[in-house]
Amino acid sequence: MSPTQSLPQVESIAQKEQKFLLQIYDRYPLVVTRGCGCYVFDTEGNRYLDAIAGIGVNALGYSHPRIIEVLVEQAQQCIHTSNLVYHQYQGELAERLCAISGLDRAFFASSGTEAMEAALKAVRAQGRALHLRKTKLVALNNSFHGRTFGSLAITGQPKYQRPFGPLAPQVTFVDPNDNIGLAKAVTDDTAGIILEPVLGEGGIFPLTAEFLHLARELASRHHALLLADETQCGLGRTGRYFAYEWSGIKPDIVVTAKPLAAGLPLGATLFTEQAAQALPLGLHGTTFGGGPLACRVAIEFLSILDELLPNIRLIGDRLRGGLEEIRRRRPIVTEIRSAGLMLAIQLSRPGHDLVIRALQRGLLLNCTHDTVLRLLPPYILSSEQADELLRILDDVLAV
Numbered sequence: 001m002s003p004t005q006s007l008p009q010v011e012s013i014a015q016k017e018q019k020f021l022l023q024i025y026d027r028y029p030l031v032v033t034r035g036c037g038c039y040v041f042d043t044e045g046n047r048y049l050d051a052i053a054g055i056g057v058n059a060l061g062y063s064h065p066r067i068i069e070v071l072v073e074q075a076q077q078c079i080h081t082s083n084l085v086y087h088q089y090q091g092e093l094a095e096r097l098c099a100i101s102g103l104d105r106a107f108f109a110s111s112g113t114e115a116m117e118a119a120l121k122a123v124r125a126q127g128r129a130l131h132l133r134k135t136k137l138v139a140l141n142n143s144f145h146g147r148t149f150g151s152l153a154i155t156g157q158p159k160y161q162r163p164f165g166p167l168a169p170q171v172t173f174v175d176p177n178d179n180i181g182l183a184k185a186v187t188d189d190t191a192g193i194i195l196e197p198v199l200g201e202g203g204i205f206p207l208t209a210e211f212l213h214l215a216r217e218l219a220s221r222h223h224a225l226l227l228a229d230e231t232q233c234g235l236g237r238t239g240r241y242f243a244y245e246w247s248g249i250k251p252d253i254v255v256t257a258k259p260l261a262a263g264l265p266l267g268a269t270l271f272t273e274q275a276a277q278a279l280p281l282g283l284h285g286t287t288f289g290g291g292p293l294a295c296r297v298a299i300e301f302l303s304i305l306d307e308l309l310p311n312i313r314l315i316g317d318r319l320r321g322g323l324e325e326i327r328r329r330r331p332i333v334t335e336i337r338s339a340g341l342m343l344a345i346q347l348s349r350p351g352h353d354l355v356i357r358a359l360q361r362g363l364l365l366n367c368t369h370d371t372v373l374r375l376l377p378p379y380i381l382s383s384e385q386a387d388e389l390l391r392i393l394d395d396v397l398a399v
């Protein structure tokens with residue numbers, strides 16, 4: 001088992017940050033120097049099993065040989081062009097994303113939030129084109145869609161919104177899986193319904209198939225767009241390409257990002273042909289989004305993902321079973337929620353100290369929403385590594 005990194009190592013780096021960085025992050029006492037597979041290493045070579053994987057970004061773990069190969073080759077050729085010219089990989093990546101999502105067109109951005117902004121602008125533009133009053137949005141309590149003004153306006157968590165008001169108005173929030181509330185909230189003035197099929201940052205809450213079908217039906221009936229934010233739950237995380245597939249619905253707009261370019265910043269907004277009409281020539285754009293390096297790596301990511309979907313389901317089930325056993329043994333655990341390799345351990349009290357306990361035992365995870373331990377392990381996690389994770393967690397939760 002790894003001992004923790006000696007404190008002076010962490011402190012010298014932390015001191016510099018405290019002096020020169022905006023103090024917006026409460027970091028764990030760990031300096032990561034490199035990663036390999038599902039493990040990261042600190043400055044002293046101690047090893048940690050990474051069960052949060054860059055908050056869902058490092059779905060292929062670290063230093064995946066196929067990613068390194070295309071990354072190096074493409075970096076030698078061209079890292080960035082601009083959207084003034086063509087390169088070989090944007091169209092090909094768009095084609096692949098359309099094929100797996102069933103949607104028709106893609107826009108590339110540099111992050112999840114930015115991909116959300118494109119989606120929100122499309123929703124607004126299409127609503128207004130139908131009727132000047134059709135500008136309202138319906139979103140979910142406990143949701144998370146990013147930190148820009150637009151994304152923040154539909155993020156149903158007062159703790160993130162309060163200091164920045166007034167935000168874009170006309171958003172109605174409904175509780176996840178509240179069918180009656182949703183039916184009441186959607187009207188002819190609704191331009192879009194926005195949801196995460198599995199709420200991620202809010203604590204891993206899968207939406208029911210019934211709720212998703214209702215959202216689809218209400219959106220269609222009121223000529224509103226249904227927007228699925230799959231930034232965290234999409235691209236294989238739940239064992240299928242997209243989490244909405246489990247319910248059989250098809251959204252009008254899908255947002256993806258986190259694992260898309262294996263650690264390079266890339267987000268994609270996918271549109272049906274009809275939704276895409278809302279953003280014609282010149283109405284949206286970006287400098288960085290969809291560069292050749294990020295797109296080429298993303299194409300490789302999707303090729304690798306093809307082969308990993310069965311493992312995601314298998315290891316997801318194994319972890320789920322193991323966590324349920326831990327819940328029966330450890331009274332601090334009140335509930336386990338999961339969808340594939342997106343797992344939550346609901347605690348009866350705040351869990352920040354448990355993150356540190358886990359670190360001391362060689363496991364990196366995250367506490368979200370104060371009382372939820374969140375696991376977003378890499379898709380390449382093996383059965384042995386899943387069992388290692390469960391063993392450490394069992395020990396950490398013996399409090």
Ligand SMILES: *Cc1c(COP(=O)(O)O)cnc(C)c1O
Binds near residue numbers: 113114116258
């Ligand atoms: C992380 C996340 C975002 C924001 O993505 P960034 O890349 O941090 O901008 C948006 N929506 C969901 C569901 C997320 O999990």
